[in-house]
Amino acid sequence: MLVEILGIIAAGAGAILLLREQRKNRRIKEIEERIPAALLDVSTLPNITFRSAIDHLSKGYGPLSEEILGVKRALDRGIPPRRALTAISGCKSRLLKRAMKILLTGIESGANVSELLRQAAEDIEEELEMERSRRANLTLQKYSVLASTGVFVPAVLGLTERMVAQMVGSGLSTNATVLAVLSAIPINIGIVAISGAVFAALIDGNVRYALQYGAITVPLALLSYALAGGGLVI
Amino acid sequence: MDDYAKYSLLVAAALSTLAAITGGFQAGALVFILAIATAIALPYRMARARAELAEAELPYFLRTLASEVDAGIPYIQALEDACENSPELGKAVKKAIRMYRRGIPISKALESAGEEFDSESVRRALVHVAALYHMGKEAQTLRHIADAMLSVHRAESKRFSAKLALYSLFFLGIAALLPALFTMYTAIGSLFLTERMDATTAFLISAILLPLLSVASLAFMYYQMPAFLRR
Structure with missing residues (x-):
């Protein structure tokens, strides 16, 4: 009987550890899942500036907006955009960092930002789609x-x-x-x-x-x- | 004779001597042949595995590079960024970037990066990556190559999922049925048949050989997976 009870306790403790770790990863996934739609939305804004894009992204995109809020606050304090982006450096999402970098560099270089964002959204969506199919398999x-x-x-x-x-x-x-x-x-x-x-x-x-x-x-x-x-x- | 061949021969000789002492001349000869065959096949297999990993990373590498170059990020910076999520391909491309910084033309440097892989698609893609730098051509070509590779991956992924059920059955057979049959065999053998196995051999088969077979079948399942599905 003691072995059974110990087994149940050990398996329960392992399950709790695993759930905690997976909750962290789930948040990153949630952030990444929202990036393509968010970029497409920003691409429709008139006269896109880094400020207007960040303002738009900082509400309505769940955990993605929570991350962007840090950048918005930094911009509000007068910190230049490139330095403000360090506010998301704590987030482990590689796709978010890439999206922000493309957004900022695209705007700074004077490229066709709308087209660029649509392209970036498509790229990220493709990457997420492959990951979804991998997981399903x-x-x-x-x-x-x-x-x-x-x-x-x-x-x-x-x-x-x-x-x-x-x-x-x-x-x-x-x-x-x-x-x-x-x-x-x-x-x-x-x-x-x-x-x-x-x-x-x-x-x-x-x-x-x-x-x-x-x-x-x-x-x-x-x-x-x-x-x-x-x-x-x- | 290079170091690899020398050490392979030494290991093969040591293993076959050990086998010959414990199992006789035939066992020694068999182990020697197996060790040499493994030593010959291993470098090819490792090169192929590396190429498969690079091919798996290639579509994402190309898409990242295309997006960043389109966004106006300087070419070398975009190349470095693309390397970030492509460990295998990234290693070779970073080496090419170092060569470029030492004054070697980027096309030559990327060509030599491509030569590191036993893969025609990686070599071809890196030629296009170099062309993007030299001719300033649209990054669209890179996207087309990436899309073509992704559709191949999707087809392979579907083919693999059809095999999955079979692999699971195969694993259950090896991990559950084989040990159960062996346990029954020893019990019946010791009770009703004249055939008896000594306790040590029976223990070693049950505690080492059978679990090793299960581990090997899991490893087989894992390596049957296309490289782009592994992470």
């Missing part, structure tokens, strides 16, 4: 591997262990080969759960996530194994 793969390594594989092995234990019956304690195979099963389950976590982290593009995924899959796997196997070995 791989999310199912990632979760099926996590479910397999965290639940299905340990459950199948736990059930197998239970069947073997019933089959061998009282002779189990004297059967060295069967005992050796059964004692290796938790090791197998642990290695497979860790490799599933690494695989999921690689799909997310950040090996650091392996720790968080591992904090969920390893206890979950041992828990499923203990439940399916009737807690024979653990």
